[in-house]
Amino acid sequence: MGWTIPAALRTTAVRLSALYLLLFTACAVILVVYMTATSARLLNDQTQEAITNEASDLGRAYSRGGLPLLVRMVASRSRQPGANLYLIADGQGRILSGNVESLEPGVLDAEGWTSHPFSYRRFGEDTTQAEGAREGTLTEVDKNDGHKALALVLRLPNQMILLVGRDLGEPERFRSTIRQALVFSLGTMALGGLLIWFFVGRRALRRIDSVSAASKRIMGGDLSGRLPVSGAGDEFDRLSENLNVMLNRIGELNDGLKEVSDNIAHDLKTPLTRIRNRAEAALSGKPRTAEYRQALESTIAESDQLIRTFNAILMISRLEAGYSAEQLEDVDLAEVAGDVAELYEPVAEEAGVAFSSRTEAGCIIKGNRELIAQALSNIVDNSIKYSAGSETPSVEVSLVRGGEDCVVRVRDNGPGIPDEADRLRVTERFVRLEKSRSQPGSGLGLSLAKAVMKFHGGRLDVLPANPGLLVAMTFHVQRDSE
Amino acid sequence: MKILVIEDDKEAADYLKKALGEAGHNAHVAGDGDTGFTMADGGDYDVLIVDRMLPHRNGLAVIADLRAKGNTTPVLILSALGEVDDRVTGLRAGGDDYLTKPYAFTELLARIEVLSRRSSAKEVETVYRVGDLELDRLSHSARRAGKEIVLQPREFRLLEYLMRHSGQVVTRTMLLENVWDYHFDPQTNVIDVHVSRLRGKIEKGFDKPLLHTVRGSGYMLKAG
Numbered sequence: 001m002g003w004t005i006p007a008a009l010r011t012t013a014v015r016l017s018a019l020y021l022l023l024f025t026a027c028a029v030i031l032v033v034y035m036t037a038t039s040a041r042l043l044n045d046q047t048q049e050a051i052t053n054e055a056s057d058l059g060r061a062y063s064r065g066g067l068p069l070l071v072r073m074v075a076s077r078s079r080q081p082g083a084n085l086y087l088i089a090d091g092q093g094r095i096l097s098g099n100v101e102s103l104e105p106g107v108l109d110a111e112g113w114t115s116h117p118f119s120y121r122r123f124g125e126d127t128t129q130a131e132g133a134r135e136g137t138l139t140e141v142d143k144n145d146g147h148k149a150l151a152l153v154l155r156l157p158n159q160m161i162l163l164v165g166r167d168l169g170e171p172e173r174f175r176s177t178i179r180q181a182l183v184f185s186l187g188t189m190a191l192g193g194l195l196i197w198f199f200v201g202r203r204a205l206r207r208i209d210s211v212s213a214a215s216k217r218i219m220g221g222d223l224s225g226r227l228p229v230s231g232a233g234d235e236f237d238r239l240s241e242n243l244n245v246m247l248n249r250i251g252e253l254n255d256g257l258k259e260v261s262d263n264i265a266h267d268l269k270t271p272l273t274r275i276r277n278r279a280e281a282a283l284s285g286k287p288r289t290a291e292y293r294q295a296l297e298s299t300i301a302e303s304d305q306l307i308r309t310f311n312a313i314l315m316i317s318r319l320e321a322g323y324s325a326e327q328l329e330d331v332d333l334a335e336v337a338g339d340v341a342e343l344y345e346p347v348a349e350e351a352g353v354a355f356s357s358r359t360e361a362g363c364i365i366k367g368n369r370e371l372i373a374q375a376l377s378n379i380v381d382n383s384i385k386y387s388a389g390s391e392t393p394s395v396e397v398s399l400v401r402g403g404e405d406c407v408v409r410v411r412d413n414g415p416g417i418p419d420e421a422d423r424l425r426v427t428e429r430f431v432r433l434e435k436s437r438s439q440p441g442s443g444l445g446l447s448l449a450k451a452v453m454k455f456h457g458g459r460l461d462v463l464p465a466n467p468g469l470l471v472a473m474t475f476h477v478q479r480d481s482e
Numbered sequence: 483m484k485i486l487v488i489e490d491d492k493e494a495a496d497y498l499k500k501a502l503g504e505a506g507h508n509a510h511v512a513g514d515g516d517t518g519f520t521m522a523d524g525g526d527y528d529v530l531i532v533d534r535m536l537p538h539r540n541g542l543a544v545i546a547d548l549r550a551k552g553n554t555t556p557v558l559i560l561s562a563l564g565e566v567d568d569r570v571t572g573l574r575a576g577g578d579d580y581l582t583k584p585y586a587f588t589e590l591l592a593r594i595e596v597l598s599r600r601s602s603a604k605e606v607e608t609v610y611r612v613g614d615l616e617l618d619r620l621s622h623s624a625r626r627a628g629k630e631i632v633l634q635p636r637e638f639r640l641l642e643y644l645m646r647h648s649g650q651v652v653t654r655t656m657l658l659e660n661v662w663d664y665h666f667d668p669q670t671n672v673i674d675v676h677v678s679r680l681r682g683k684i685e686k687g688f689d690k691p692l693l694h695t696v697r698g699s700g701y702m703l704k705a706g
Binding site for chain 1: 666667672676679698
């Protein structure tokens with residue numbers, strides 16, 4: 001069993017883990033994006049608040065001491081470590097005070113909050129700048145260079161411009177941390193997914209391969225083979241166990257079928273052989289003699305018996321397959337039982353068997369009277385045959401209604417079937433118990449009766465009668481048929 | 483008797499033609515449903531023997547078409563399908579009798595002879611007579627040589643059937659079908675026992691046998 005990548009990719013386990021991976025990733029991305037956005041906004045708000053406070057401080061200083069106080073205050077604040085951004089410039093961009101050296105062009109044009117983060121550079125950061133620039137004018141910095149900041153721009157009287165700002169390095173750092181975390185977690189998830197993919201997929205595949213291998217062996221004809229059960233009690237085991245139960249059932253059915261075909265081989269081949277031998281013997285003798293005629297007659301008789309057996313087999317299988325229900329009609333069981341009793345009474349008398357029948361009216365069922373009569377006559381025929389050997393042989397046919405059931409009982413006082421297993425077996429096809437092998441018959445009479453009862457939704461019971469045998473046909477009376 | 487056999491199995495048809503010829507009948511053969519219909523429609527046959535499964539037009543359709551045209555020739559259906567419902571559909575299509583393959587030729591012969599004379603006047607007669615045996619259908623009584631014979635209801639029906647078809651062979655299955663109204667095949671010699679009981683009643687104490695056993699076929703009631 002080669003394990004190839006395409007095969008692995010086609011497994012359900014792999015598809016499921018891929019789906020899970022995708023889902024987890026989507027969730028993680030959404031979470032991170034949300035967190036980033038929320039915290040960025042929070043930081044932004046904080047920044048703006050700080051700047052507003054700073055600006056109002058400076059504003060108070062300006063109104064108290066005018067421009068000189070403001071310039072002094074800005075200068076002292078600019079020198080503090082980790083200071084915010086300060087700039088006082090005139091309309092021409094000459095710097096009066098502050099710690100900002102370069103700005104992105106256009107930042108000072110509008111009053112109020114800068115519309116977006118802008119680039120700037122502090123004093124001393126740009127080594128290429130000449131010393132003169134320090135006292136000189138504000139230089140420009142490209143949009144993509146320098147640090148990013150957010151600032152409040154205020155216009156003072158006398159064309160002075162005050163800028164109070166704050167570096168955005170902190171939120172930017174925060175954002176990049178989160179971005180790294182996202183990349184890291186996504187990487188971990190992808191790796192984990194791949195690992196699950198690999199192990200689960202391969203494990204599942206291996207189990208399935210072993211099941212397929214076992215079923216291939218079984219399909220190949222080894223019906224005794226069973227699917228492997230690992231003992232883990234997982235879903236594969238449950239599946240295998242169920243399939244094994246099914247295989248057992250198939251095995252039983254197969255054995256049954258084999259038994260039937262063996263029996264057919266025996267029960268049909270034996271008479272066929274007899275017919276053949278007889279015809280052969282007749283051919284070698286003289287034609288138009290009494291023996292010749294006798295041989296032909298018994299050939300016909302044997303063939304008739306064979307045809308009868310075939311018909312019975314066919315009828316049983318048709319009944320078992322579900323007979324066409326359109327032939328169901330109201331059948332008066334008392335009438336059928338009476339007919340069969342009347343039909344067999346002289347037969348019993350001739351065999352020296354005391355025969356009695358007792359029927360109760362009111363048993364009308366939906367069924368096929370021909371089939372019921374045939375089933376009952378098979379049973380009665382058997383009873384007469386088997387009771388004939390006893391001392392005071394008797395057969396009794398009765399029809400009794402009890403609640404929803406109508407039971408036709410045929411009871412004899414013959415030897416019966418002492419063994420319970422035999423009693424159960426006797427309704428199977430071609431089963432003829434050892435003692436009855438010598439009796440004529442196909443071994444299908446009771447099987448046919450059983451099939452007929454099953455067809456009518458009833459059942460056939462073979463019970464001990466002490467002495468003798470009791471065969472009971474139980475029909476269920478449907479209320480709507482009354 | 484002029485008989486048409488509609489059967490597509492040539493060997494079976496030839497066998498039937500030969501055997502019917504030997505039994506003194508004049509049999510024709512049609513190999514498919516259409517030919518069979520044309521021949522049956524045109525010719526004046528006494529009995530038709532129709533196989534159920536035929537090429538071109540199936541046996542039941544042939545019968546239904548003939549009946550639709552007003553043709554009332556008695557029909558015996560031959561079929562490999564022997565279940566009860568098959569028989570019912572066969573008879574419902576207009577067949578008069580039904581025989582399952584494989585069959586005994588004697589059975590077929592007995593049935594077509596009964597079929598061909600089915601329409602005879604015996605149906606309406608109230609008193610049947612065979613030799614010195616007399617059966618009155620109205621008073622439900624039987625007499626032989628003026629002496630009353632006591633019969634059970636079923637025995638009466640058995641004798642009635644045998645007398646209606648006196649001089650003809652009636653088989654055991656025909657008796658089971660017509661006297662008991664069952665179509666299954668009883669396992670043992672059930673019918674024989676009933677017939678021998680009846681024989682005891684109508685022959686005991688009389689010289690001449692009336693109820694004869696026809697070897698390999700069945701029974702025949704006839705005088706002398």
